[in-house]
Amino acid sequence: MGELIDTAARGCLSKMAISPGKTGEAADYALCLDETRLPLNARLGQPLRLSWTGAIACTNCGRATKKSFAQGHCYPCFKRLASCDTCIMKPETCHFFAGTCREPEWGERHCFQPHVVYLANSSGLKVGITRRTQVPTRWLDQGAIQALPIIEVDTRQQSGFVEMLFKEEVSDRTNWRAMLKGDVESMDLVAERDRLLAKLEGGLSGLRERFGADAIRVLDDAPRHLDYPVLEFPRKIVSHNFDKVAEVEGTLMGLKGQYLILDTGVINLRKFTGYEIQVA
Ligand SMILES: [Zn+2]
Secondary structure: OHHHHHHHOEEEEEEEEEEOOOOOOOOEEEEEEOOEEEEOHHHOOOEEEEEEEEEEEOOOOOOEOOOOEOOOEOHHHHHHOHHHOHHHHOHHHOOHHHOOOOOHHHHHHHHOOOEEEEEEEOOOEEEEEEEHHHOOHHHHHHOOOEEEEEEEEOOHHHHHHHHHHHOOOOEOOOOHHHHHHOOOOOOOHHHHHHHHHHHOHHHHHHHHHHHOOOOOEEOOOOOEEOOOOEOOOOOOOOEOOOOOOOEEEEEEEEEEOOEEEEOOEEEEHHHHOOEEEEEO
16 A cells, blocks of 8 residues: 555645635645645644655646746746736736737636735735635635735736735735744734725726726625644744755644645745655
């Protein structure tokens, strides 16, 4: 049986599959290697070893690549795919409207659908955007302990403009060290939402004039609490990196965001998407 599991636990990494726990329960994690999903919560407190074989396969075309671009792509795919273009990170610079979208059909499917602007608490207050369908995955991937959708729009570009506005008042970044140390105070996201909506009223009116009165819709959602399976948070953050040391080994102490927390250090698995890994 042991042999069977070992064979199954070799493959190319994709980001961990995280599902929200039921109320009061921690999120459920699985390590994803090709088609194999290894449940991780049950391995908390146990030794875990991940070894990189030295191979990287492009998550789009499957070709071998020496280096990974934009989280698991070969260079040609990185230059060709709309999902790897700069406007994904900066939606307000959407190429579709300029007629320069790399893949207009993909853009129509991906960017012309409801997006939400949310407030989250990952290492303090932050603003972010995501497709409606990516809630709550996006928050779990970021290690947010609280999140609240505040505005809904019809396109990714519009969500970019709303986020730009909120960035005048709130960061869009997570301090991942603070997030992993677990020293994040709970906050009143509803009060923060109301404060920001009042403060940014002028800017929001401007966007409504530009995109239509119904384009920028304020939501009245309830805040979401998210819990993570962590036995013990690290006091000091040391990072593992397959590019420097191919063997990552330690006792699994926790899972938060896309990080494994081992007693020997932490590792952001998303950074190593496409890396061929042997797990033991
Ligand atoms: Zn490729």
